[in-house]
Amino acid sequence: MTKLQITVDIVLFTILERQLHVLLIRRLAEPFRGSYALPGGFVLENESVDEAAHRELREETGVEKVFLEQLYTFGEPNRDPRGRVITVAYYALVANSHILRSGTDAADAAWFALNKLPPVAFDHQNIIEYAQQRLRNKLDYSNVGFELLPEKFTLTELQLVHEAILGANLDKRNFRRKILQQGIVEPSKEWQKTGRKPAQLYRFVD
C-alpha cells in the first residue's frame, strides 16, 4: 500500500476577446515557487474529491457556484517532486464577467490565452491540453456553450463560442447547417434587434 497524497486541479476556461483563456495562479510555495499553475490543492480528510475541487477554486480565485466536471485523474509516479501525488483534474467554463481575487495560496490569478501560456508547474501543461481536447470533443454532442452564453443567443454568438474553443474560424453557412441538424439548439420566439437587421434568437434544447 502506497503512501501518497491526492490533490485536485481545476482548468477554468473563459472566452476573452474571442479567444479561449485559462486561469492560472502564481505559486507562493515550493515546489515551483513563483511559477504559474492551475488552481488546486490537497483533498482534506472529511470532504469528497468533488467538494475539494469547489473549495480550492473558491479559496484560490473567489469563483463559486460554477459547473465543474471531472476531467481525468493523472497518476504518473513522478509527476510531483514532493513524492507520490495523484491529482484529480476538473474543468469548468465561466462567463468572463466573473471577478477573480487572489487567495491564501496564490500571489495572483490571471487569465491566459491558450496560445500564449507561460511555462506552468508540474504536468499542468498536459492537463490543460487534455481539458482543451475534451472541450473540443464536447462541441459535437453537447450544449457546451451553455455556461458561456445568455439564455437566448444568436447563431453568430454561438459560432463565436465554437470558434474560440476550436481556435479556428468557421464557415458561417456550414456552421449553421450543422448546428441546426444536431438538434442541440432550437429557435425561440424572439429576435435580437441591436444589429443592422434583426437576428433570430435561439436557445439550447432541454
Add this chain to the structure above:
Amino acid sequence: MTKLQITVDIVLFTILERQLHVLLIRRLAEPFRGSYALPGGFVLENESVDEAAHRELREETGVEKVFLEQLYTFGEPNRDPRGRVITVAYYALVANSHILRSGTDAADAAWFALNKLPPVAFDHQNIIEYAQQRLRNKLDYSNVGFELLPEKFTLTELQLVHEAILGANLDKRNFRRKILQQGIVEPSKEWQKTGRKPAQLYRFVD
C-alpha cells in the same frame, strides 16, 4: 494533508446471449469477504494509475491487452470501511471469447447480466451504473462497438450490440437510418453470405 490510499476498479463488459454482462469477482479478504466486487486493488508505488488498472485486471481475471478507458474517480469520504480510500474506476469491453481465470485475491470470477447483479461490495453498484451510462452515451458519438465486433460486420450485428448496451429493442429501419447518417460506419466491398440472403458488410470509419 490526508492519509489515504488509492485503488483502481475495473468495470469489464461483454455481451453474452444478447445481454450486457459485467465481470465480478468474489472477495477472499475483508472487508466484504465473500461478497462480489469489481476486480481491482491498490495502486503500487512505482506504477501509474493506468498501469495499476491493467495489472489488477490481469492478476484477478487473466484478461490482458484490453482497451481500458478511465471512467471516473470516486472519492466520497466514507466509501470504504478501511479508511480514506479513493478509487479510480476504469471500464473496458471485451468480446465474449475471453477466458477468465481466478487470481490470488479472488475466489472466482464470473459474468453477470446487468439486470441480474448480486449485491456488490463498497459503492461498486454506483460505479457499475455510471459505467453503463457512459457506454450508452458513447453509442451516439463513437465506435463503441469496435471491441465487440469483427473488423467487418452486418448492420444486424451492430444493432445487436446497441440493443445489448441499451437493454432495449430498436426499430430496424430507424436504427439503420440513424447509424448511416452518423457516418461512424461505412460499407465495405464484401457481403456476408451465411444467411438466407446476402447482407452488406460494414466497417468503422477510421
